[in-house]
Amino acid sequence: MNEFSQIFETINFGLIILNAELKVSHWNHWMARHSGIDEKQIIGASLFDFFPAINTPRFVRNSNAVLSFGNFAFFSQKLHRFLFPFKPVGSFQSSMFENMQQNCTMGPLKNDDNKITGIFLIVQDVTELASYEQKLVELNTKDGLTGVYNRRFFQTRLNEEYQRYKRSGNALSLIMFDIDFFKKVNDNYGHPGGDAVLQSIASKIASIMRTTDFLARYGGEEFCCLLPGTDLAGAYILAERLRKLVEKTVTPCQENNIKVTISLGASQMTAEDSVETFLKRADEALYQAKNTGRNRVVPIPPIDISVDSSS
């Protein structure tokens, strides 16, 4: 084995050489180990026969570009996650990624006359890096106690949704809610009781949200749900569902079963609104719900309550 072959086989990257028809001519140990496909099996075969999912327009376009222009092509983990569906290695096996995260690079191979005869492909395992990045993003955007989004990220999303509303004019609503007599929960059951209530309410509510809805902890016991594509009537119906859900929820804490209720305010974005006036109206609605008996929903402007009976 010559020196370069030894490096080719022992390096901690996947290395593949393809000919101009994208048939495999070299397949290093790293690739064999992670794919379970032996060099002998795959050499001479089309890469797509073994990995049909790689046969995407993007992959074909980039390999054509490499073969005709001699440039490089990059398949970054940020966009593609991975090219080859391999299992993650070691401690990342059971973690957040189902597949090994990969950065892949593709480049030309030329003969002595500078004619491009094939492609090399480098596969780099970046699972560890990607998982750190994901953890950092979570730390930055999520509330540590409840696991829903934090206030800062809510503001970011609110501004984005506001811009989208300005462009598209699609409905945008907001529900703001607050746990009733939360101070009493803390007084009666201590802070562990208060924390348990916050956690169980947040997770119950998160479980019935649509994927486009956005739930955030806004302050101590105050939460916001941003609802793109939902008008005020829709927000009202959802708010009533949330109210009933919380009413039925029992939070066990040591030997106690804690029950709480929530008050909710709802508003819908109008053409005259800024982010601030939109938020303020929901806050005002929540305030009215608190002042008119709690455990209830107040939309501003008021809407026909008959929608309630149908839900």
Added chain:
Amino acid sequence: MDNISQISEEERDILQEIMNIAFGKAAADLAEIINIFVVLSIPDIKIVMAEDLPGYIKEEFSEFGNISIVEQNFWGEFKGSALLIFPADSGKELISLLGDNDEPSYEPQSSDILESETLMEVGNILIGACVGKVAELLKDVVTYSPPRVIIEDHPSVSMPKTLFDPSNAAIILKTVFCFNERNVNGFLFLITSNNSVSWLKKALVDFMEQYE
């Protein structure tokens, strides 16, 4: 500065002609091989001092407002930096140009990442095609650094120090490109350092000889 006069009017004309041929071939290949239809204008050639480059670039882009820059360095006998300058929102348009936005491999909230990755891919292909064709005509072989996207309102482009000694001259080739179907315009700048000049002069002579 002597460096600036190192390229004669005639050589500049030859270079312009080479660029013209190269970009024409690049556009034809892009259309034929990857179905990307791009129009490249006749390149404009300028020679400035490397230390004036950042100011020059800033001025060139002032009309654009917010911009996205794809930067890629290339190394061969012909070496330098390629900059592709897009108006800030082009990424969204280009995603549909590539036509594989239905790939499920990204998450919906990462639209910024998708945009910058798309800019990088389009940039990588466009720069590769243009630089590759110039190198081919001049019988050179080039390699490339990975592309990098810079998105900001006040562009500050960092030129690799090893390529651009501030006291040297830089040759700037400016081209307007346009993706017809998407109505996306931008500039392609190839900035090559003075170090390439003596090689370039020889390559230009060789290039002309085949027609004489």
